Amino acid sequence: MSALVISEHQNGALLPATLSAVTAATQIGGPVDILVAGENCHEVADAAARVVGVNKIFLSEAPYYAHALAENISSLVVNMAADYDHLLAAATTTGKNIMPRVAALLDVAQISDIISVESDDTYTRPIYAGNIIATCQSTDAKKVITVRTTAFDPPEADGGNATIESLSAGVDAKLSEFISEELTKSHRPELTAADIVVSGGRGVGSSENFAIIESLADKLGAAVGASRAAVDAGFVPNDYQVGQTGKVVAPELYVAIGISGAIQHLAGMKDSKIIVAINKDEEAPIFGVADYGLVGDLFKEVPALVEALET
Amino acid sequence: MKILVAVKRAIDYNVKARPNSDGSGVELANVKMSMNPFDEIAVEEAIRMQEAGTAKETIAVSIGPKQCQETLRTAMAMGIDRGILIETEEDVQPLAVAKILKVVVEREEPKIVMLGKQAIDDDSNQTGQMLAALLGWAQGTFACEIEITDEGLKVSREVDGGIQTVRLTMPAIITSDLRLNEPRYVKLPNIMKAKKKPLDIMSPDELGVDITPRLTIVKVSEPPAREEGVKVADVNELVEKLRNEAKVLA
Numbered sequence: 001m002s003a004l005v006i007s008e009h010q011n012g013a014l015l016p017a018t019l020s021a022v023t024a025a026t027q028i029g030g031p032v033d034i035l036v037a038g039e040n041c042h043e044v045a046d047a048a049a050r051v052v053g054v055n056k057i058f059l060s061e062a063p064y065y066a067h068a069l070a071e072n073i074s075s076l077v078v079n080m081a082a083d084y085d086h087l088l089a090a091a092t093t094t095g096k097n098i099m100p101r102v103a104a105l106l107d108v109a110q111i112s113d114i115i116s117v118e119s120d121d122t123y124t125r126p127i128y129a130g131n132i133i134a135t136c137q138s139t140d141a142k143k144v145i146t147v148r149t150t151a152f153d154p155p156e157a158d159g160g161n162a163t164i165e166s167l168s169a170g171v172d173a174k175l176s177e178f179i180s181e182e183l184t185k186s187h188r189p190e191l192t193a194a195d196i197v198v199s200g201g202r203g204v205g206s207s208e209n210f211a212i213i214e215s216l217a218d219k220l221g222a223a224v225g226a227s228r229a230a231v232d233a234g235f236v237p238n239d240y241q242v243g244q245t246g247k248v249v250a251p252e253l254y255v256a257i258g259i260s261g262a263i264q265h266l267a268g269m270k271d272s273k274i275i276v277a278i279n280k281d282e283e284a285p286i287f288g289v290a291d292y293g294l295v296g297d298l299f300k301e302v303p304a305l306v307e308a309l310e311t
Numbered sequence: 312m313k314i315l316v317a318v319k320r321a322i323d324y325n326v327k328a329r330p331n332s333d334g335s336g337v338e339l340a341n342v343k344m345s346m347n348p349f350d351e352i353a354v355e356e357a358i359r360m361q362e363a364g365t366a367k368e369t370i371a372v373s374i375g376p377k378q379c380q381e382t383l384r385t386a387m388a389m390g391i392d393r394g395i396l397i398e399t400e401e402d403v404q405p406l407a408v409a410k411i412l413k414v415v416v417e418r419e420e421p422k423i424v425m426l427g428k429q430a431i432d433d434d435s436n437q438t439g440q441m442l443a444a445l446l447g448w449a450q451g452t453f454a455c456e457i458e459i460t461d462e463g464l465k466v467s468r469e470v471d472g473g474i475q476t477v478r479l480t481m482p483a484i485i486t487s488d489l490r491l492n493e494p495r496y497v498k499l500p501n502i503m504k505a506k507k508k509p510l511d512i513m514s515p516d517e518l519g520v521d522i523t524p525r526l527t528i529v530k531v532s533e534p535p536a537r538e539e540g541v542k543v544a545d546v547n548e549l550v551e552k553l554r555n556e557a558k559v560l561a
Contacts, residue, residue, distance in 0.1 A: 292557075
């Protein structure tokens with residue numbers, strides 16, 4: 001039995017999400033290899049080789065592997081698939097884009113967003129916005145899997161000594177082409193990796209008012225998130241969204257401010273260790289999952305909280 | 312240009328799903344069902360392309376039990392020209408859905424196939440990508456903006472770090488994200504009109520597609536419930552609890 005993890009990287013750095021996929025692969029059993037595909041990404045391969053518990057790194061470089069376009073990366077993965085029983089990637093937007101394409105080309109099902117490995121063919125995954133946990137068994141010869149990163153602790157990123165092997169690039173399918181990218185720049189921690197997340201909802205009221213959320217986040221060294229309602233209303237960019245169809249986070253502390261707690265929002269944060277809710281509506285469903293609830297006007301309570309944290 | 316839209320009948324987004332009594336599946340008896348919200352966005356986008364004059368005909372396809380006719384009628388009441396139902400009582404998983412859609416695409420020859428990025432029941436997020444793979448087409452997943460140009464489709468995508476824009480050759484698959492548009496409300500006269508629009512019904516067998524499930528649901532259960540929390544009186548009590556009880560703050 002052997003597994004291949006399709007890595008994800010940005011600006012020459014291996015993303016932590018990939019490490020969680022390595023952990024899932026390790027739990028399945030057998031040697032774990034990592035594919036690093038991209039343009040000028042040997043540093044990523046070096047980093048991947050240092051991850052503890054990894055057997056071999058395959059490095060495949062071509063201009064058309066930049067930006068992880070699904071059409072090209074999926075055919076590269078399919079060409080490597082003969083040697084593996086399990087193909088895994090993190091359930092990020094990149095992994096979700098590529099892996100179903102791999103699965104269909106191999107004529108197998110994909111098991112999306114697993115949160116545990118029960119055996120080499122059986123996994124659990126949340127469905128219905130996390131209100132149900134399904135235990136799924138695959139009857140396919142090969143398993144294509146995406147991994148919910150919050151459910152698997154990353155292995156040590158330093159101390160391993162895997163070999164790096166060059167892999168010649170496949171052809172450019174010329175189906176799609178990268179044009180541009182607008183990435184949100186922030187001095188704050190990355191949302192899915194932060195220890196503390198402070199999120200605002202519709203109750204925040206405007207883009208300007210989000211400064212209140214940000215001031216608390218900065219006080220706590222936290223990432224800033226948002227509910228779908230806040231994103232839809234244009235208060236913050238889409239990549240702030242926490243929820244069923246946005247990002248899934250599980251920090252040590254999640255502070256939900258002016259968020260009512262719709263099913264789809266809870267799906268993205270209810271595995272947080274400690275949840276705090278601040279909302280003026282004491283009937284808001286968010287209080288049902290909160291460890292500590294504070295009923296009150298966020299415009300008064302949040303600045304007061306920032307002040308209370310000074311002491 | 313023809314546009315095909317795939318629509319799924321799914322649990323209504325306001326309903327909290329529960330396991331059935333023996334834990335073999337999800338309780339769907341007497342539960343409100345609606346069109347998957349992401350598919351509604353896909354339908355809206357197709358209709359807007361037709362209204363803009365870029366699309367000549369719009370077709371909606373659904374796969375599932377005969378109640379999916381209602382889902383197709385909703386799509387037609389929004390403005391889709393005609394519907395196709397691939398009727399089956401079986402559990403049709405994403406790979407099988409993609410295989411069925413592939414046959415429909417080969418018959419109808421649309422230039423764009425629109426789908427929701429995921430269905431809010433099984434949360435798989437696979438079908439569009441799988442269909443693109445089976446057809447050998449380009450895919451623009453998680454789309455928040457689509458522009459038809461002479462060089463193909465320009466699609467902006469919601470990705471983890473922000474927005475990525477790609478150019479796709481046509482024909483292509485697009486899956487809709489939340490910010491692509493806001494679907495219109497269906498007006499009563501249009502519901503009446505939709506009843507007269509053509510709706511073809513066929514079976515997976517007639518299309519020659521094997522829909523045998525590849526994944527077996529061994530069991531379903533509810534996630535462990537969180538311990539009940541407490542209400543705090545003010546921010547000072549909150550900070551005290553976070554520091555000394557939860558120990559998440561220094």
